[in-house]
Amino acid sequence: MTREPDSHYSSGNEAVIGWDIGGANLKAVRLSREGLQVVQQPFAVWQRRDELAEALARIAAELGPAPCAAVTITAELSDAFRTKRDGITFILDALQSALPETELKIFGLDGKFHHPAKAYQQPMLVAAANWLATALLVARDLADCLLVDIGSTTTDITPIGGGKVLAEGRNDPERLVRGELLYTGASRTPICALVQRVPLWGGWCPVAAELFATTQDAHLLLGHLPAEQCASPSADGRPATPEYALERLARVVCADTELLSQAEVQAIAQYIANEQIHQIAGAMTQVLSRVKVVGPVAAVGAGAFLAEAAAARLGLDYLRPATLARGAASVAAPAVAVALLLNEEACV
Amino acid sequence: MTREPDSHYSSGNEAVIGWDIGGANLKAVRLSREGLQVVQQPFAVWQRRDELAEALARIAAELGPAPCAAVTITAELSDAFRTKRDGITFILDALQSALPETELKIFGLDGKFHHPAKAYQQPMLVAAANWLATALLVARDLADCLLVDIGSTTTDITPIGGGKVLAEGRNDPERLVRGELLYTGASRTPICALVQRVPLWGGWCPVAAELFATTQDAHLLLGHLPAEQCASPSADGRPATPEYALERLARVVCADTELLSQAEVQAIAQYIANEQIHQIAGAMTQVLSRVKVVGPVAAVGAGAFLAEAAAARLGLDYLRPATLARGAASVAAPAVAVALLLNEEACV
Numbered sequence: 001m002t003r004e005p006d007s008h009y010s011s012g013n014e015a016v017i018g019w020d021i022g023g024a025n026l027k028a029v030r031l032s033r034e035g036l037q038v039v040q041q042p043f044a045v046w047q048r049r050d051e052l053a054e055a056l057a058r059i060a061a062e063l064g065p066a067p068c069a070a071v072t073i074t075a076e077l078s079d080a081f082r083t084k085r086d087g088i089t090f091i092l093d094a095l096q097s098a099l100p101e102t103e104l105k106i107f108g109l110d111g112k113f114h115h116p117a118k119a120y121q122q123p124m125l126v127a128a129a130n131w132l133a134t135a136l137l138v139a140r141d142l143a144d145c146l147l148v149d150i151g152s153t154t155t156d157i158t159p160i161g162g163g164k165v166l167a168e169g170r171n172d173p174e175r176l177v178r179g180e181l182l183y184t185g186a187s188r189t190p191i192c193a194l195v196q197r198v199p200l201w202g203g204w205c206p207v208a209a210e211l212f213a214t215t216q217d218a219h220l221l222l223g224h225l226p227a228e229q230c231a232s233p234s235a236d237g238r239p240a241t242p243e244y245a246l247e248r249l250a251r252v253v254c255a256d257t258e259l260l261s262q263a264e265v266q267a268i269a270q271y272i273a274n275e276q277i278h279q280i281a282g283a284m285t286q287v288l289s290r291v292k293v294v295g296p297v298a299a300v301g302a303g304a305f306l307a308e309a310a311a312a313r314l315g316l317d318y319l320r321p322a323t324l325a326r327g328a329a330s331v332a333a334p335a336v337a338v339a340l341l342l343n344e345e346a347c348v
Numbered sequence: 349m350t351r352e353p354d355s356h357y358s359s360g361n362e363a364v365i366g367w368d369i370g371g372a373n374l375k376a377v378r379l380s381r382e383g384l385q386v387v388q389q390p391f392a393v394w395q396r397r398d399e400l401a402e403a404l405a406r407i408a409a410e411l412g413p414a415p416c417a418a419v420t421i422t423a424e425l426s427d428a429f430r431t432k433r434d435g436i437t438f439i440l441d442a443l444q445s446a447l448p449e450t451e452l453k454i455f456g457l458d459g460k461f462h463h464p465a466k467a468y469q470q471p472m473l474v475a476a477a478n479w480l481a482t483a484l485l486v487a488r489d490l491a492d493c494l495l496v497d498i499g500s501t502t503t504d505i506t507p508i509g510g511g512k513v514l515a516e517g518r519n520d521p522e523r524l525v526r527g528e529l530l531y532t533g534a535s536r537t538p539i540c541a542l543v544q545r546v547p548l549w550g551g552w553c554p555v556a557a558e559l560f561a562t563t564q565d566a567h568l569l570l571g572h573l574p575a576e577q578c579a580s581p582s583a584d585g586r587p588a589t590p591e592y593a594l595e596r597l598a599r600v601v602c603a604d605t606e607l608l609s610q611a612e613v614q615a616i617a618q619y620i621a622n623e624q625i626h627q628i629a630g631a632m633t634q635v636l637s638r639v640k641v642v643g644p645v646a647a648v649g650a651g652a653f654l655a656e657a658a659a660a661r662l663g664l665d666y667l668r669p670a671t672l673a674r675g676a677a678s679v680a681a682p683a684v685a686v687a688l689l690l691n692e693e694a695c696v
Contacts, residue, residue: 046584079560079584082595083604128602153557172602176553183557183602193540193557205524209501209531209541211559212427236394236427247430254476254520254531256431 009036018339038328056098070342088123130334144295150303179286186303187216213248357384366687404446418686436471478682492643498651527634534651535564561596
């Protein structure tokens with residue numbers, strides 16, 4: 001999808017593109033004098049890695065020209081690649097082949113942009129730095145807050161104090177251990193990874209260890225996510241509508257819509273959403289057990305509604321940060337962030 | 349694979365084929381005067397449903413002719429089908445098209461064989477009855493035991509007393525709620541469905557909610573499953589060898605083999621196996637809290653080693669039942685069971 005330019009955002013000088021190259025979604029924004037344009041596209045790199053360069057080129061053409069592009073990458077974790085090093089190399093190759101005339105600036109875990117040559121040499125410097133870009137941007141407006149960015153797949157929880165990013169972990173496993181990265185999202189999380197059992201017939205039913213349904217189904221059925229915001233592919237490939245979501249959720253307990261009533265499936269969805277909010281609140285508590293944050297929870301991303309629910313449960317104030325509060329910008333926060341950060345630097 | 353006829357088994361009269369049509373594996377055995385032949389083939393019905401009839405015909409040709417075939421079906425749960433009714437109908441159609449000259453006898457949850465016409469009419473009578481076939485067979489030799497059949501994907505726990513099958517649940521969700529069906533298996537279970545965290549660096553690391561690795565990787569790395577017995581497709585499509593299993597398991601904590609040492613991944617595998625045995629022992633305890641079983645645990649299936657480990661943990665005696673103890677027969681227990689059960693009935 002492309003959204004109309006949002007004139008709330010504009011570049012002071014030349015246009016700049018921001019890329020967020022994830023394993024399940026490609027996101028790109030173009031920041032220009034006219035405002036901000038956003039493109040988001042599901043792209044399963046583990047199924048289609050050889051089409052990546054082509055997909056990038058198509059999105060770039062849709063957005064229009066810019067001399068400079070800021071890039072953040074998380075797709076290197078995909079099992080399309082044997083190691084993160086292999087993944088970063090492959091993605092950099094695809095970017096250079098798709099955008100031969102664009103100067104690429106790769107965002108790193110040191111908070112700086114790097115030439116592709118350096119990224120090839122030090123892949124771990126640029127792997128999964130997207131959360132830091134968002135945090136640096138938010139820290140300017142909200143010097144004290146707990147940034148909670150919930151996307152389709154993952155949740156980033158970043159403490160910010162005195163205008164500084166106070167995260168402790170750098171790479172993915174370090175961040176997981178510290179509660180700063182939680183592998184849960186608003187749409188792609190398999191139900192069997194989120195809960196081991198759900199309520200059924202007054203008892204507890206263990207769930208099937210299969211990709212039968214995802215969080216998108218639960219939030220769709222509960223009205224948390226409107227159908228038009230359900231961009232992630234469904235588990236069975238059928239449409240993201242309440243009717244099909246019901247079928248997928250029934251299958252989680254090895255049942256179907258002949259065996260279970262709508263109310264029985266609805267109760268399962270309610271439990272799933274409740275558990276997900278509980279887990280997010282738990283990770284927030286873990287982070288807050290290390291760093292005292294004096295400000296509110298800053299909720300960002302397609303799953304901002306989950307961050308707000310978790311904050312409410314913990315009795316914390318929350319808001320949507322102004323820089324990233326607007327619809328399209330919120331769901332593509334890291335792409336917006338790298339574009340805005342690079343916009344302030346001299347491009348060449 | 350086809351195994352050489354095992355003359356331990358033989359039919360008294362004409363040859364009979366036993367089919368176990370699962371969602372991830374097709375298994376078939378031919379019982380004849382020469383003994384027992386077994387074919388097992390991974391077949392992902394959710395990806396390739398339109399090739400099912402062809403796959404069935406190929407396996408039938410490999411096994412050779414028989415006037416009669418006994419059939420048990422579990423593939424109706426696959427999300428290739430919107431309901432179990434749809435699934436049973438589709439699979440019966442495929443069977444009739446693949447085996448036009450064979451008399452089909454569909455095994456039901458009443459312990460009897462049925463004409464396909466009845467199965468079309470009453471799909472829930474024949475859906476997921478495989479566990480009952482195995483239990484009826486085992487109950488003849490072991491009048492008192494706790495039958496634990498662990499396959500690639502699921503575990504069936506069936507109490508047997510006084511030669512009778514004492515299971516309480518009939519359909520899948522009823523059996524899940526009662527601990528008689530546990531959705532965990534020796535090879536296909538996604539790690540993210542089995543555990544929510546693993547030990548790392550002296551702490552706990554939550555796992556990625558992605559299909560990055562399966563139980564096959566853990567049991568392969570630990571030497572519980574020899575590589576030649578790893579028949580299930582791996583999560584990343586790469587070979588089932590310790591080297592690749594290491595890569596897949598490292599990805600479960602969003603890492604790779606550059607970030608983690610072999611010992612660190614080995615510790616993760618150890619924890620995963622330990623948790624799986626713990627869950628199986630837990631479900632066994634649940635079943636035993638309802639039915640007093642005086643005999644030993646009867647361990648069956650490709651994951652019989654897990655059933656034995658769980659029994660040992662509970663201080664219970666265990667054995668491999670003679671009827672199903674032999675290699676090929678053990679991994680295809682329900683197919684062997686329906687063949688042996690039908691063999692005793694008049695075919696026409």
